[in-house]
Amino acid sequence: MARPDLNLLITLDVLLEEGSVTRAGHRLALSPSAMSRALARLRRATGDPLLVKAGRGLVPTPRALELRDRVRALVREAEDVLSPAHHLDLPTLTRTFTIRGSDGFVEAFGPRLVAEVGARAPGVRLRFLRKAGKDTAPLRDTVDLDTAVVEDPLPPDVLSTPLFSDTFVGVVRPEHPLSTGEVTTAGYAAARHVNVSRRGLTEGLVDLALRPTGHHRDVVTVVDGFGAAVALARASDLVATVPDRHTATLRAGLHTFALPFPPPEVTVSLLWHTRLDSDKAHRWLRTTVLTACR
Structure with a gap:
């Protein structure tokens, strides 16, 4: 079955509005003969004359009406689809965004982010997921924003x-x-440590810096998240070495000290898929997350 020529919808719309082949031709920049051929095609497509002579003019048939x-x-709907997106109206925006963050992200930045979004776009719902790995595939369909320490080149669509x-x-x-007095490198290394590694490794960035x-650290326990490391430090004599900003809330009531050697520093990045790059609501969310975290 041949597909209909959707351009004929525009022609029919103008014809029915003008009630004149000549005037419709002027509006569509078509010659009278070209407009007459278009009307003939419309008649064949609909099986109806659509416009018939009445004196010196044309009148619509019941089918045309x-x-x-x-x-x-x-x-009008087609024109709206094929035009740039309208101005973003945050108070009426209704949408759910999924944000994936590493351990401690929600605790550190979630309250401020939820408050900001709720104040400006009350119809927006935030769905937080904890990262289980570095795979960026969820950004292609289920995740709107991701956070990560980017160590390897990202795929071209991220x-x-x-x-x-x-x-x-x-x-x-x-x-x-270690909670009292000056922490020395020797004293730090001699303590019993918990290491954070999703792959179960006993060494990481801290050991490279040390x-x-x-x-060398005496690592006696390995966990897969900063929250678990802080929990063990709270309930035992293990030392947890964790990112400062990420775990600020998790460390409440514990003693935090600066490392007695140049500490490792990481840059956390915000990731999203190219399919969402031009989306006005997503752009607003990205700006909001950047503001809340910086």
Whole structure:
């Protein structure tokens, strides 16, 4: 079955509005003969004369009158689809955004972000997911924004911008020996440590930063998230070494100290898919997240 020529909808809309082949031709920049051929095609397509002579003019048939409002609505809808997006009206925006963040992201930045979004766009719902890995595939369909420390080149369909920098600090419970006095590199290294690694590794960025001093951490436990590391430091004599900004809320009531050697620093980036780059609502959300985190 041949597809209909949708350009004929525009022609029919103008014809029914003008009631004249000549005037319709002027509006569409068509010659009288070209306009007459278009009307003939419309008659064949609809099986109806549509416009018939009445004296010196044309009058619509009942079928034409039946189609007029429907055709006008279709043309207006098509014009709206093929025009740039309208101004974003935040107070009336209704949408759910999914944001994926690493351990501690929601605790550190979620309250401020939820408050800002709620104040400006009360119809917007935020859905937070915890990162289980570095795979960017969810950005292609289910995730609107992701946060990550970008170490390898991103796929060409994933965009990013720096979100904030974070520096590692040491965390112990108030009764821990490292909670009083100056923390030395030797004292830090000699303590029992919990390491954070999704892959179960006993060494990471902290150990690379510590290596030039000639000391090595005594890692006795490995967990897959900063929250778990802080929880162990709270309930035992283990030392957790975690990103400062990411874990600020999680560390409440614990003793935090600066590392006695140049600490590792990471840049957390905001990631999104190219399919959402021009979306006005998504652009607003990206700006809101950047403001809340910076």
